[in-house]
Each structure stands twice: as structure tokens, then as C-alpha cells.
Amino acid sequence: MRVADLLALPVCAQARVVVPGVDLTREVRLAHVVDVPDAQRWVRPDILLLTTGLSWPREPGALTRLGEDLARHRPAAVVLAVPHFFPAFPPEVAGALAARGIPALELPWDVPFAAVVQSAHEFILRAQAGVLERSEAIHRALTRAALSGSLADVAATLSAQLGRPAALLDAGGHALTPGPAPDPTAARQALERPGSGPRPLAGGTLVPVLLRGSREGGVWVEGAGDLEVRSAEHAATVAALLLLAQRDLEVREARLGYAFVDTLLEGRFSADSTAQERARRLGFDPAGSYRVALLVLDAPLPLSPEGFARRERAAGRVREVLTSLGAAPLVSVSLNHVWFLLPERVSPGQVWAWARLGWEAEDGDPSPGGMVYGRARSGADGVAQGRAEVLTLAAYARPGELRSYAEVLVPRALSGDRDAQADLVGSLLSPLRAARGGEALITTVRALCDTGFAQSEAAARLGIHGNTLRYRMDRVETLTGRPLDDPATRSLWWLALQLDALTA
Template identity: 75%
Template sequence: MQIVDVLALPACTAAEVVQGSSADLTRTVRLAHVIDVPDAHSWVRPGTLLLTTGLSWPRERAALTLFGQDLARRGPAAVVLAVPRFFSAFPPEVAAALAESGIPTLELPWEVPFVEVVQQTHEFILQAQADHLARSESIHRALTRAALGGQLSDVAGTLSEQLGRAVALLAPNGLPLTPSLAPDPALARLALARPGTAPRPLAGGMLVPVVLRGQREGGVWVAGAAAPEHDLEVRAAEHAATVAALLMLAQQDMEVLEARLGYAFVDTLLEGRFTADSSLHERARRLGFDTLGSYTVALLVLPGALPLLPEGFAQREQAAGQLRGALTSLGAAPLVSVSLNHIWFLLPQSLSAERVWARLGWQEAGTSEVPGMVYGRARPGVAGVAQGRAEVLALAAYAQPGQLRSYAEVLVPRALSGDRDAQADLMRGLLEPLRVARGGAALIATVQALCDTGFAQAEAAARLCIHGNTLRYRMDRIEALTGRPLADPATRSLWWLALQLGALETSPL
């Protein structure tokens, strides 16, 4: 309750504020008390609404000033003097001393019974406390129900709805985990880094750390809840932080279980079953998967026949453990899954397969007892993972123990063996950049002429009826568009093969 609320009570409608606009009417009233005994200041406690007739007050100006100063040090919420009787008006000496401490002084008509003011004040305070408890209980129940949904976004949404304020759940790095107004991540990260678990102000609001197993896993931020009068909002945020920690704990336990049962999350990505479900996105964040990043799908193929024997399962788990350790040491999330004699894993575009293979050290083993590794091309987004799996699955037959092979390395053998997908990829990689370029038909004709003449430039230029400089200009454009040097014998063979496949594709049956 504040002084402004006291002035709104029916018993105080005729009360007048002595200091006028300079009075602090937001001071908190904890109780109302009538004090008319000598040394009245000795009976006052902080937050007391002091009602008095002034019967025991001194009359001399100097004594009134000292009395006002003693009273101000006790920190009453306000002082109400009944007038006129013992004083015709509030003594200016006392009012001035109280005003220096921001304590309002009020004049109440003598005929208003103090008992009505006390009764109405305490009824207001008790009702406010009851309302406060009822609202706190309502928030508690709502957050508990939200926890049953199993999603952090439900907790943030429920708290925001209950408080009528913006609420954000933050990760340890300060980034928001839920789509809502949030403070600057850099400031949030600094606030979370402060020691302790107590609420701390942040960006005009209050941040409550989320602590799980002694570690900060983020925080709950409530906008505009930094002032002391917002105690309810702060306690609600603390309860939300506890609920969030419990949900995170359940998610971590579930993730451990999923890893034991088959690395379900990575399987969801590989099989194209990743959806917009917020719980999957929260799990992706926790596991270190960037839904907007580009990833390369890679595969370790263990030697040995199927079905796996007990020693085969042990070898697979050992290899999977080594792989997880290698990925972690290179700063990548260990996004791994196992199936039969296959160990699937995802590489962020920033980490090459060669670095992982070198870290594993199997190329130096020189034995048929270590896995072979194949990997595809980096593809963006969640859909790219499923596409990469299909691509790499076709490479599994080319995985040799102790060897690392890329999609590009086995493209030609696959194309020659009749793999239509490989043939299409080979033609796309070489011919498509020329087809879509300006003058693409002339560029393809140039490559054809070079292949037909054994890359003899003079003969190719004569066949095309162009000047040698024009031929060299076209060759430079072809190399720039495809990224392949025409002087490389391997590239010349690929061009010849791509043109042959293209001719077969366009020739009538």
C-alpha cells in the first residue's frame, strides 16, 4: 500500500498533503498506528503510517525541529496530524524536517476518527496481501501446468501471459531460446556470468539464472520487473527458472536415453523427420546442431560381416567413442548415430573430413580391422542432411578399411558402373555451368572440339573456324566457370566422359 492509496480511503477524503507536489506519495505503508505518547519517535518503525493529535509534541520551534529530525530518522511512511486542536496546522518545523527525508505530512480534520483510518488501512493491506497470494498461487499453478507440456516455450509464454510483460528464456550465451522480446545477448551473457544465483537487473528488467546440477544453463528475463515493488514478478520468474531447470533436466535425461537407444535425434535428421516442433529445435540447440547451417554427411563402415557378433558391437561402440572424441576435440558437436556396421555423423562446413580422419589416425594403422570412411558434399539446412544421407549411402560400397574417400573420388567409377545418379551429377558438374552461361552452346562446342582433337588447340580452332586467341579466351572462360584446369589429364578424361554421357542422354532410342 502507498500513501496515494491512503488518500483514496473513504476516511481520508478530506485529508490534505502539507508539502503539496513535493511529497513522495509512493512510500510504502506497512501498518497504521496511533501514537500520542511522549517521545513518540521511539514508538515508530519504518513504514508506519503515524496518526497523532500532537498532544505530546513540544511547542517551542527549536524543540519541534529536533523532534521532526528524530522522527524522520525512524522512517515512517507518513505522518498524519489531526487539526485543529492542539495545533491549528501542521507545524512547519516538523514538516520541513520530514520533507528533507521525503516523508509526506498530512492534515486530517479533527472530527475524523483515527480508528476508521486504521481499520480501512489495515483492511486494504490485508486485502492486497490476499490478492497477492492468490495471484502468486495462480501463477504457480499456471507454470506447473505449462511444465506438463514439456517445452520451454510454454513456460515463457505462460509467464508472459500471467504477468502481462515480455518474458524470454535465454541460453548461457545470452541468446534467446524463445521467440520474444529479449535483451542484448552480450549484456545478458555478462549478467549470467556474475557469480551467485540471485536475480539481477538487466535491460530495465530482471534476470533470474537457471541452474542445473550446479551449472548455469541460461536464465529467465522479465521485462520491467527490476523495481522493488515488482516482488511478485521476480518470485514468479524464480519459479519459472525452477520449472525450466526441471524441464532441461528431463530433456538431458531423455537425450541420454535416446543416445543409448539409437541416437534418435541424428536419425531424425538423416531420415528427414525433423519438423518445426519447438522441442526438436531446443534439442538441436542443446546437441549443437545449427538448423540453418550447412553440413556434410559422413559414414564410417566397419569391416566384418553382418549380423554383428558381440565383438562387432563392442568394436562399433569403441569406434563411435573415438569419433565423438575426435569431433569434440576439433570443436564440433558430436552428432553421431549408429546402425548395424555403419556409424553416421555430421560435419559442419567449417570442418573438413580430412581433419577428422587425420585426428582419428586410422590411415596409419594399415590394417583391415579399422573402418573405412566416405563422405558427401556439404548441403544447407535440415533438408540437406537427408539429401546427404541418400548420397552417402550410395558410397558405402566404396568404403575400404583404413581409407578416406569423397563423393568426387568415386563419382567416375559409379558413373562407369551405370549409376544414373552419378552420371547425372557428373554431367551437371561439368556441363551445367556452361549451359547456363552466356554463349554456353559455343563453350560446349569448344570442349567437344578439344576432346575430338586430343586437345590440339590449333586443330580445334580450325575445326571451329575461329582464331586461336578466341579459342584461348573460351578455354579461360570454361576453366573459370567449372573450376577445372583443361591442362589436367584427369579433367580432360572427365570432359570426354561427360560429353559421351550427354550424347547418350540426348540421342534417340
Template identity: 30%
Template sequence: MAPTLRTVVRRLPLRLGVLAGHDGLDRPVSWVAVSELEDPTPFLEGGELVLTTGMRLDAGNAAPYVARLVGKGVTGLGLGVGLGHETVPAELVAAAARAGLPLVEVPRDTPFVAISKLVSDLIAAEQYDEISRAFAAQGRLTRAALRPEGPRAVIDRLARELGGWAVLLDESGAVRHATGRGASRVAALRPELERLRKAPGGGAPASLSLSTPGEYVIVQPLGARRVRGFFAVGLERPFTPVAHTVVNAAGSLLTLAVEHGREHLAAERRVRSAVLGLLLAGQARAGVEALERLGDGLPDGPLTVLCAAGDAEAVLEAAGSEFAAPLDGRTVVVVAGDRAEETAAALAEHGPVGIGAPVALDDLRAGLDQADRALAAARRASAGVMRFADLAGQGLLALIDPEASAAFATALLAPLREYGSRADLLESLRAYLACNGHWDAAAQQLGVHRHTLRYRMRRVAELLGRDLDDPAARAELWVALAVAG
């Protein structure tokens, strides 16, 4: 922040005297401008202390001169006496008093350059102090980031550094951690979060600032390549340059934590996928040893395998501390038998789930096959959770993929359907198989002579190229007829 005019005039070596506008001495001085022009305002920005010897000032133009300076927003006017004027003109003092413009008398032996150097030194000192405070705050934020709670500690430290509230959000806008009034402000920020989320350009969007009569808010997205979360900080006063620096430092630390955490999580998932491969390949001891070296492990006793569809990131997060790994388009979760239902309910929030029957560690492959079949059934039925045990209770056909079985039945029975458009071959075969190959019983069910049935079965065997005395052939034909309906 720039030094105030009061700070400048109090410096004893300058021996400046205030003649008017005492109430404006706390205005900041952005710079010192020396000008003898009758109208210097085209060369000013506002906030300057204007110094002049008053060579072009007289009783007639003092008031317009002051009015122009006030209109430009200068901080004050200093008149050097002993050259153009032995004393400050009374008209100038009166005009400055009416306008509320601080008017300073500069003695003849006080060089204007001394005032300029003083203001320059004060501004430099203030800037150095701001930089020092910003560096100190960055150091405290960095130490907070190294604490076990990481991002949460950064949010707490940020709020304390700025004297306001702060909140950390995930990429969906849900609150992960908040201080002060942060949690209560999230609802009002959601439209802005959507704007940041949909920002054009493909990369991580820039931050945005909001202000209301009693609050100033900065919202920043987190993530190097895409949005992986947000944080927001709010104050009851405008953000200073130091505050902006502190906010940006916090954003960098939080982004680093988010990206580093994701890389660590991705590496952990790759290891778990490799361990799952060992377990499914029958190398249980090697898989368990690998997990133990990571400080992880599998539950004791019978295990249940769950297969979950849906977004892998969401499913893995829902799995919590259970052993989970992505595998070929689905997520595999291995839990203790008594944890299966509770875990499946959490996973089902993100898509269908299949539950296998309890198995030993060495039979994990069988458990995965069961869970896969249950998942396929859950997808077909648009169900949240499907259990393999329930499928087994529905008979063998419940375990067979409908599309694959329908294609199999159509191809196998096609010669019978195409033979002279005679449906009696299909019905005769169905009755023959239903009566377990007993001619008299099947013929009686069809209402034909048993010799007629024998002829038809020989024709069926010829058309299909199958031996009807072979139990395997009979089983295939029975399944095909059951699927065909």
C-alpha cells in the same frame, strides 16, 4: 504494495480529517504506530502512520516533534482529539504544513485500533491480490511452457506479463530468442554472464540484478547442476515482489525445459549409439527397423561415413538432422553421399574430420574404417577435413600410421643395422628388392659382382630369419625400407 494514506482517510467510518500535507497523501502506509513518547523515532522504521493523543505536545515542542518524524521518513501523523487536546494545536498544524507532513485529525469516537485494523486489512488484501496475480501469471507461464516452442513461448509470455523485454541465451551467451530490446542488450550483459559462469561453489550460481537510471535488469542462469544457459529480463521501473515471483517462476520452467531436453537428447543419443552398433555388426535390417520405430531413418542409396573429433556435444549439434552418434571417443555421422562435403564443413568448425568413400549399408564397417584412417591423417596433418579417397591416391604408406610403421621398420631392420655397422647390407637389400630379385640388374646398380650380392642376401636372410623368395617377406621388407628412408 502498501495502501496509501489517501485510501485510509477516505474510509467513511473513520471520519478522519486532513489538516496539512495534502500533497503527501499518496505515500504508502507500511504500518500504524501508536506512541505518546516525545521522541518515538527510535522505535520506527519509516513509512508508518503515527497516532498520538498529544499528551506531551505543546506549542514549544510541536515543530521539533514534526522535524523528528519527517527525518525518520514517516508517512503521516494522526492526532486524536478529546483527551490531551480538544482541537489540534495550531502550532502543530503550521509545523506539519511547513514540513509537508500529512496531519490527520482523529475524532474522539474513532478508536486508534480501528485505524490499525483497517491498515492491516488493506495490507493483507493487497498481499492477497499480489499472490493471486503471481499465481495467475505462473499459470500463464506454465501454459506457455507446454506449447511446442516451449522456452521461446515462456520468454514471450514473461515479457508480456512484466511489460518489458526478455532474452533467452545459450551457455556461450549467444541469443536463442529475444523480445523487445532484448537482443540489443546482450552485449552489455556479457561481463555479468562471465561472472555468473565463473561463480564459485561448483553448483549453479545465483541470479544478479542490475540497474541504471532508466532500466532495471535481472539475469538468471539456467541449469540444475551447472550453467546450461541464461535468461534476462529488463524493465523501466523497479521490480515489485510480484514481478520477482514471476521471474523466478519463469526461471524454474526454463531450467526444467533445459534439463528435460538434455535428458531426452541423452536418451536419443544412447539409442542411436545402439543402432550404430547394430549397423556396424552387420545387422542392418535390425538397425533400420529400430530407427523407423523412432520415426527416424537413414538416407537411400550409397552412404558416406564421417568421423569427427572435437567436443561431442558441439559436433552432434552441428550434424543437425543427420544420423550421428558418439563412438569410442569420436563422433560418427552417416550421410547421403551428396551431403558429405557440406556436413563435413559444418563438423570441421569443431575439430578435424575424416570422410570415407561411399559404401552400401551392409558395408558400413568398411566405410567407418576408411573414415577413421582419414581422421587420423587429418590429425597428423592438422587439417580440417581429410578424405580417404585422397589418401588412397597417395599410395599404401599414406594409409599406415607413421608411429606404428616406424616402430615396425626399426625392429625389423635392427639386425642389419647392428651387423658389423655395415650399411652395405641395407643398400644391397634395397637394390635387390627394387630390381624384383634380378641378380645381375641389382649387382650392376650396386657396382658389385653378382656373387657378392648373393652372399650378402644369404647373410640378410640369416640375420632376419626371412625367406627372401617369399613375396610376403619381400613386401614387409620393402615397406620397412620405405618408411626407414
């Protein structure tokens, strides 16, 4: 109830505001008659004080002090019955109240205080009952909205029911729903304040959303009345339950996804109709081409509780990035490893960059480990082959670095890895051997390596014209995709030819 509402009651039709311009929007929570000495001792904020002035002093200075004492206790308004003990409201008291914006009201003596108190309290009770009834209706509407599983529907329902802007915010203060919302920095600061109760923000009310003891964000609504506060609290509870259901669903889906990805990685995927349907539901294309990627966490084994939590955060971030890039979140975890499948169209570098940004924003750590990935292969069999390939790369994963199969091929070959040696030889010699005149091309490269890539000397050793040599070199570059004037390519050719000679 506001003071203006009080003045609109029939029982107060003859009341008069003594000092114009005071705040008539002040809230009235209770009406109380006080006619005892030291009346200010019985005054509390937002109380409508009714008095005959029986115990008021008569000296101007004492009246001024009385008015100042009353104003300090911040009543909603002070009502004086006139004329009897005072012919009019003392200007000393009215002026002191008006200085604080508190209305001073004159009420005719023949209007019973009991009637004023009764009318005021009936209005307050009706208003409170209306608020309770509306808040219950809003709570039911919010509960129905939650069945859609969308936070946006909860915010839209809250806004529609109140006729005011409303928004759901994350823990950083950013809006999770469309429409008007407070400044993220101010919202984050308000959420960080201790306690779980409503707090004012940007002309409205912010209620934190608590989930399992953790503050996950908040509900903001324009306005700070009882209805707005109650409705925001209802919405915060509904949002917390919705988030809890979403988290539990994500955990179940992740576990189902882990099991499915494990069957692919371990070569246990069957081609029956049930497996095919499950693959389609989870977003795996049995005819598609995928790279197997591995995030090796910088966490010692066996994992500590913090290590397990770190692994789950890393896996969650990988799922988010894959989803944002339009790829199915095909992820699995084991020990300190996070495995995932990348469709050939998705750049490993882009996944790595986005994931690092997320880790840095969440934990202040640009990466919880190093990432390696293999070559693109087709189908379920290709995934199993890719896992075996990537397992050999795990030892080369360095914290904060992204490394491909090709980047670690030479170190692996030099360390005696037979598979790496065969891949290195095959990557350079196989395209030549499959081409017409391939043996002549290999002989040409061998002559170049033996002469330090001195073309005239190599041509003389081969007994061919210089133009013929350059033609053969162009064909070698076209078939392998590697320029022969690159020092790294020349080193690779020398190593590949040496390894090929050992296995001949």
C-alpha cells in the same frame, strides 16, 4: 498498498496532504502508532507512522532535526492528528520530510487511529491475499504451459497472465523467446551477480534459472511488484524443470542415436522393416549418400573426467550444427573420437566452420581436435565402407585442421598403405581404362612423364603429330578432372604410374 490508496480509504476521507508534490506512490507495508520520545527509533522503512505529536519538541530547530531524523528512516508517510497538541502539522517537520519525497498528512483529531490502522491492514491483507491467489493461478497456468515442452509457451503464458512483457534468457543474457527483452549485456551482468534471488533489470525483475546448481539463464518480466516477483520465480522454477526434462530427453535420444550409428558404422544394419522404421525415425535414408566424418579430440587416453565432458560437449556441438544445417544428428562417440554422418549435400567445410565458431564462443578454444572425412558412399553398406576408410585417416587428424580423404591419399600411399596406393592408381588410371582408346591415353601420359612433359619430345617418342598429342591430353584432363599443366597433378601421375608398374 500505496499512500494514495490510504488516502482513498473512507476513514481517511478528511486527511490532508500538507506539502503538495510529494510521492504518493510510496509503498505502505505496515501502520504503526508511535507517541513516545525519540519516535525515529521506532520507525522502519515503508511504515505508516501515526502520532499525536505528544512527545514532539516545540522549538523550531528541534522540530527540524526531528523531521530530518524521521526522513532518514524512510517511512511511507507521517500522519499527525490535529488540532490538539499541535494546531497544524509543523512546517519544519513537513518540510524536512518533503525534501525526501515523504508525505506529511494531517488527520482530524476525532478520527481514531485504531480505525486507520485496521482499515490499512485490512487493505494490505486483502491485497496480499489477492497476490497469492493470482500467483497460484499463474503458477498453475505456467505448469500447464510447460506440458507443451516449449520455453516460448512459458514466456507467452507469463506475459498474458500479467499483461506485461516477459522473456526467457540464456546464460549470456540473450532472449530465447520472441518479444521485448532487456539488453543482453545488462542481462548477463545481472545474472552474473552472486545469489539466486530476484534482481532489478530494465524496469523489471530478473530471476535466475538454476539447473543442478548451474545458472542456465533467467526469467525477466516488466515490473517489480509482489505479483511480478512471485510470478517470475514460479516461471523460473517451471523453466528449470522444463530444461531438465529436455536435457534428459536429449541424453536418451543421443544414446539411442549412438547405438544406431554404431550399427551402421560396424556394418550391422539389417534391411528388415523394423530397422527401416527406426532409420526413418532417426533421420537416416538407407538409399541416401553419406560421408563418414571423424572428429579426433586432442585428449589423451584413457579419458579423464574432463576428457569425457569435453567429448560430450563436442558431440553436442556437432549435433547442433547438423540440425541447424537441416541434417539428421547421426552422431556416435568412442574413446577420444566423435563419429558422425554427413549427407552428400552438406559441405564438410561448412560443418567444420560452424562447429569451430561454437567451440570458440563456449570454451575460448577454436577446436577440441582435428576433423577428417571420407568419400560419399550410398546406403548402409557405404557407411560401413566409409568408416573403414576414415579409420585410416585418423592418424592424419591434426588439431585445428580439417582434412579430406583426398588430401591424405599421397602421404598414406608413400607410407606403404596398400589401400591408399590402389585408390591413388585407380583415381587416375581407372577413368582412362574405362574409356575407348584408354591404353593409348595411358601410354601418352607415361611418355609425358618420361620426357618431363616436353610435348614435342613426347610426340616424337610416340610417333604422333603434336595436334594428336594435345587432343589426347585434353581427353585425359576431361576424364580425370585434373589439369596436366599443374605440377601437383604431374607428380601424382608419375607416382600413380610407378605404383601401377609395381603391381603389374
